[in-house]
Amino acid sequence: MFSRRPGLSRKWNKPIIHAALILITLFEMLPIFTTVLISFKSQQDITRKPPVLLPCDTSEKLIDLSACRWSVEGYKRVLAPKIKPDSLLGFELSGNMVRIYLVNNFIYAAAASFLVMILAGASGYAFSRFKFRGHKVLLTGIIAITSVPLLTNLLALYQMVISFRKSGLPFDDRVFIVVVYIGFYLPLSIWIAKGFFDAIPKDMEEAALIDGCSPMAALYYITMPLAMPGLLAVALLAFVGVWNDFMAGYLLIAKNEYKPAMFGLYEFLGQNILNLQVLAAACIIIALPVIILFLFTRKSFFKAMVEGGVKG
């Protein structure tokens, strides 16, 4: 995708371009490296004044790599492994972060992204293939009215949640938050999905329709398989977005055992002002799943981002 264009600046020296790119990459990567570094320090190296980069100094030498005091204390405090002989691995992770928050995070992100994919797929297909009354108005309306960011709607959603809880109707915070996430990621996803459907030629579908296939069957058997990579990209974007959300989970969920991981991190921030290794370890544990997901799916990720970003 990023390989075909020759440069406008062929005269530029490649070493200079590489040097500049390495510099920018370093700027983007350094904070991540330092976080990893901090997460492996022990408490007495964290609270030293002035701080040292590597916990490797001895009384004689400034850096002695054989004397490094690496520690997994931070991870231990976040994961809180407990020996439990009857479990599969002989121990279980009893920290709230893994036991509750990350599990919740995964459930919300998976449920919301799956449903966003289906709903955006259906709507995107309809907007791409059918011309009906209100087509343009609806499409513009969806992007215009409903892509106002979540933040400005949170207040009303918060009041809605409170009145739902009071109303005595069967109501579950977890279901509601998933619906909120769907509503939040749907507008952009519909636009992206419509773009992907627009790019699929209609010929095969038309042939099927002429042969007497129903539009729904044509969608299922012919267009869907072709659109699947695009729809998966939509789901991916929503998954990462929901995984990374803080405000909605923080404000709209009442019970702590239903809250997502970013709330857990915020809770850690309150409890560990100076235990930087714990905070760093928590950051890495929460961020690692999406980073790995991104590394494996970066192509479709970029595709959806460009499609969505250019559209708004």
Added chain:
Amino acid sequence: MSQEQADIKQGFRTKMFTPFWLILPSLLILFLIQVYPTLYTIVLSFQDRFPTGWEFVGLANFKQLAGSSLFQKGIGHTIIFLIGYVFLTTVFGFITALLLNTEIHYKGVYITLLFIPWVIAQIIAGMVFRLLFLPDYGLLSGIMQNPSIFPPNGISVLTATAPQSWFGNFPFPPSPAMYLLILASTWRALPFVMLLMLAAMQMIPRDIMESASIDGANGWQAIRFVLIPLMLPSMVVAIFNLILTGMNSVGIIFSLTGGGPGTSTSLLSFALYTIGWGQLRFGRAAALSMILALVNWLMIMATLRITRVEERSSQHV
């Protein structure tokens, strides 16, 4: 338009209800989560809570909001933040895209590595920078607080208050924490802008740039007079996108500064949280929500207009 109509005539002549049923579930959710809350917020912004319940108070919420220093200073903080954030991300995003839009090796590696900050959550991005700049213990605090590097006393980034303002209520120059907030936000958004710019650059036909260089334009002239004008619509869209995300980013403030020291990093988005859930003034917060939503909405409409113009012009190419 005519192409689409021809398609309908050929094969998509179908009853209204197929597209209707396909769209309906999405519309219902959008109504519940987006449209209804917006209407609710509008109603709420004209009400206030009394011991007897919610009552209509007219424009009182807006008046009180306009009079509060959190709001007045919040506007200033937001403007300063947006100027710094949008300027830095756009300039460096453009430069990075330009560097990547050349024939070099390992392009995929660069893009992948560069992109990692964008998939990290805002609240984690804030935390990562907090770990670096935390007074006394953060890794960079040794440098920041060193009096010989930053005279006279060194800077304790997260706790130093803003210097005396030059323009009365407008909080300029900002506190050190604001610079840090801009830095952290730029760090996270740079890959996003880079990707949009790179995509826009790749859509520009190769021969246009080539003919520019044949006509004797040097690298800078080709960028200034050919590339940038051609990319302008995409750039404006990216900038509006940045303003939108910047205006509504709260997570990074929560973990980096908590709005402080004092209120020196509470942007309007964070002030919304403070007024609503901190002070429990939901009517006033709703008024602020409306103001934010209005600005957001104007941004989105402008973006839509630009993309539509762009699409129309690209059809002629």
